[in-house]
Amino acid sequence: MTRTRLLAAALFACAAASLTAQARVAPGRAEAPRDITGYWVSVVSEDWHWRMVTPRKGDYASLPLNERGRAAADAWDPAKEKAADACKPFGAAGIMRVPGRLRIGWADDATLVIDTDAGQQTRRLLFGRLATRGWRITRRGEIEWFDEGRDAPPPSGPPTWQGYSAARWDIAPDPAAVRNAVFFAGGLGTGPDGAGVVVPGQYGSLHVVTANLKAGYLRWNGVPYSDAARMIEDYDFRTEDDGTEWFTVTTIVEDPAYLSAPFITSTDFRKEPDGSRWRPTSCAAY
Amino acid sequence: MRRLLTLVAVIVAWAPALAWAQSDITGEWAPLFHEDQPDRVPGIGPADFAGLPLTDGARQWALSWDASRVSVLEHQCQVHVLPYILSGPTRLRISAQRDGNTERIVAFQQYIGLWGQERTVWVDGRPHPPDVAPHTWMGFSTGKWEGNTLVVRTTHIKQGWVRRNGVPQSDEVVTTERFTRHGDVLTYVIHIKDPVYLTEPLVRSRNFVRMSGLGEGNWIAATPCEPAEETTAPPHGVPNYLPGENPFVTEAERRTGLPREALAGGAETLYPEYRRRLAELRTLPK
Numbered sequence: 001m002t003r004t005r006l007l008a009a010a011l012f013a014c015a016a017a018s019l020t021a022q023a024r025v026a027p028g029r030a031e032a033p034r035d036i037t038g039y040w041v042s043v044v045s046e047d048w049h050w051r052m053v054t055p056r057k058g059d060y061a062s063l064p065l066n067e068r069g070r071a072a073a074d075a076w077d078p079a080k081e082k083a084a085d086a087c088k089p090f091g092a093a094g095i096m097r098v099p100g101r102l103r104i105g106w107a108d109d110a111t112l113v114i115d116t117d118a119g120q121q122t123r124r125l126l127f128g129r130l131a132t133r134g135w136r137i138t139r140r141g142e143i144e145w146f147d148e149g150r151d152a153p154p155p156s157g158p159p160t161w162q163g164y165s166a167a168r169w170d171i172a173p174d175p176a177a178v179r180n181a182v183f184f185a186g187g188l189g190t191g192p193d194g195a196g197v198v199v200p201g202q203y204g205s206l207h208v209v210t211a212n213l214k215a216g217y218l219r220w221n222g223v224p225y226s227d228a229a230r231m232i233e234d235y236d237f238r239t240e241d242d243g244t245e246w247f248t249v250t251t252i253v254e255d256p257a258y259l260s261a262p263f264i265t266s267t268d269f270r271k272e273p274d275g276s277r278w279r280p281t282s283c284a285a286y
Numbered sequence: 287m288r289r290l291l292t293l294v295a296v297i298v299a300w301a302p303a304l305a306w307a308q309s310d311i312t313g314e315w316a317p318l319f320h321e322d323q324p325d326r327v328p329g330i331g332p333a334d335f336a337g338l339p340l341t342d343g344a345r346q347w348a349l350s351w352d353a354s355r356v357s358v359l360e361h362q363c364q365v366h367v368l369p370y371i372l373s374g375p376t377r378l379r380i381s382a383q384r385d386g387n388t389e390r391i392v393a394f395q396q397y398i399g400l401w402g403q404e405r406t407v408w409v410d411g412r413p414h415p416p417d418v419a420p421h422t423w424m425g426f427s428t429g430k431w432e433g434n435t436l437v438v439r440t441t442h443i444k445q446g447w448v449r450r451n452g453v454p455q456s457d458e459v460v461t462t463e464r465f466t467r468h469g470d471v472l473t474y475v476i477h478i479k480d481p482v483y484l485t486e487p488l489v490r491s492r493n494f495v496r497m498s499g500l501g502e503g504n505w506i507a508a509t510p511c512e513p514a515e516e517t518t519a520p521p522h523g524v525p526n527y528l529p530g531e532n533p534f535v536t537e538a539e540r541r542t543g544l545p546r547e548a549l550a551g552g553a554e555t556l557y558p559e560y561r562r563r564l565a566e567l568r569t570l571p572k
Binding site: 033041042043044045046047048049052053061062063064099100101118170171172203204205234236238240241242246248250252263264265266267268277279 | 318319320321322323324336337338339432433434435462464466468471473475477487488489490491492493495542544555556557558559560561564
């Protein structure tokens with residue numbers, strides 16, 4: 001009897017360990033669900049009139065500006081811009097909407113680097129500093145979100161155009177886990193045999209939180225974000241049927257100074273075969 | 287011993303079930319118009335095709351299109367086709383359809399508030415119908431999960447438009463949509479492949495935010511359409527412009543301040559280097 005209890009306890013421990021393993025959020029390069037390094041080009045099929053050209057002063061349609069934000073945008077005067085302001089549209093909260101190319105690579109196992117040719121900016125995404133988060137099924141068979149641990153606070157220091165970015169992978173469990181989850185929870189969209197249409201392979205989002213930003217522009221025409229802004233991004237990578245690789249980054253900018261609500265966009269990039277079209281251009285020359 | 291074996295079986299099955307590969311996208315979602323707002327809400331002006339990878343045929347079609355066409359009896363009740371409708375001012379309700387015997391999900395139903403459209407996304411592994419099957423506004427859709435993303439392929443869509451100023455979409459179009467949930471934001475990406483009117487896939491990404499589910503008053507009631515004569519024009523005429531006679535081409539140049547070449551669209555207008563071309567065009571004498 002005692003042996004039975006011991007065995008049962010050991011098996012429960014294994015189950016708990018499995019939970020940890022399945023739900024664990026990966027620390028960086030070793031756990032990346034796919035190779036995302038290389039050159040990517042922004043495909044400007046949205047907001048073309050606001051991204052490809054500088055809109056007229058005061059054109060802040062679709063942006064959830066508060067009164068202060070509108071006043072700041074209305075006060076924009078390109079003639080009064082100083083040399084030091086040239087990179088304002090290239091700060092982290094605006095850079096992904098700038099037409100250009102990205103070069104993504106790993107600086108080390110826990111640091112993903114995104115270089116931009118437009119404005120010659122460098123974003124450093126640091127892994128291992130965010131709380132873990134994901135799905136799991138409780139012992140009562142219920143599905144719940146978990147959000148565990150605490151985010152490490154940004155280091156102190158002067159704000160910068162690209163700020164401080166903490167990252168984690170939100171990785172979907174493998175299909176085998178799903179098949180078994182189906183047994184307990186009914187499943188979401190699996191085939192008649194409980195397995196058929198869950199695509200094998202690894203998928204997941206790259207989740208990034210950015211703070212400590214220097215004030216910049218959300219739009220070329222001086223629509224501002226402040227140094228109190230915070231940005232949350234989710235990068236979703238995919239391969240289309242024709243073999244082209246893409247990612248879409250969903251970006252939420254929160255700014256208590258100039259926005260009345262979070263500003264949410266999603267921006268599309270396609271992978272390029274090489275860096276032959278990479279054209280580094282300074283902020284001032286862009 | 288039998289009890290022990292039962293316990294082992296349950297735990298072995300349970301352990302990998304502690305993770306969950308698919309997120310719950312069911313519920314009610316409201317659109318955000320932080321992107322492409324002029325195109326999606328008031329409607330972009332005529333003869334403006336910037337940022338669309340059009341074929342010459344598509345451009346000619348769009349230039350011959352007269353907005354008065356929507357008042358023609360036969361056109362009054364045309365709804366936005368699938369490649370466009372989720373860009374429109376619509377709310378979206380997604381619900382799961384389960385097999386009554388197995389309780390497995392066999393489809394996701396989508397209710398699209400705009401014109402009360404309904405569509406079904408089959409996730410039970412069924413094939414698409416043969417090419418000769420009828421085409422509808424919403425087409426025929428099948429889905430599969432890639433991690434936390436529901437990937438939906440749709441064929442059999444009626445001829446329609448990809449922009450509300452007459453830019454056409456053929457009935458040979460095939461779309462791939464991706465629904466990915468990030469907390470209370472649902473990111474929607476659509477690849478539109480149209481061998482007749484597009485030279486390369488048109489990619490759009492939009493965002494929806496989760497509604498409480500209690501906002502009954504927030505839904506637009508069903509909007510049935512009954513065609514009626516609205517004008518004094520001769521019946522059954524089709525308003526149009528002959529080649530070279532569309533007066534809105536010049537008007538679009540004045541309204542946007544952009545050169546005719548940019549407004550004519552084409553794949554080259556989607557990429558960062560087109561900014562240089564724009565700079566050249568804007569310095570050329572008119």
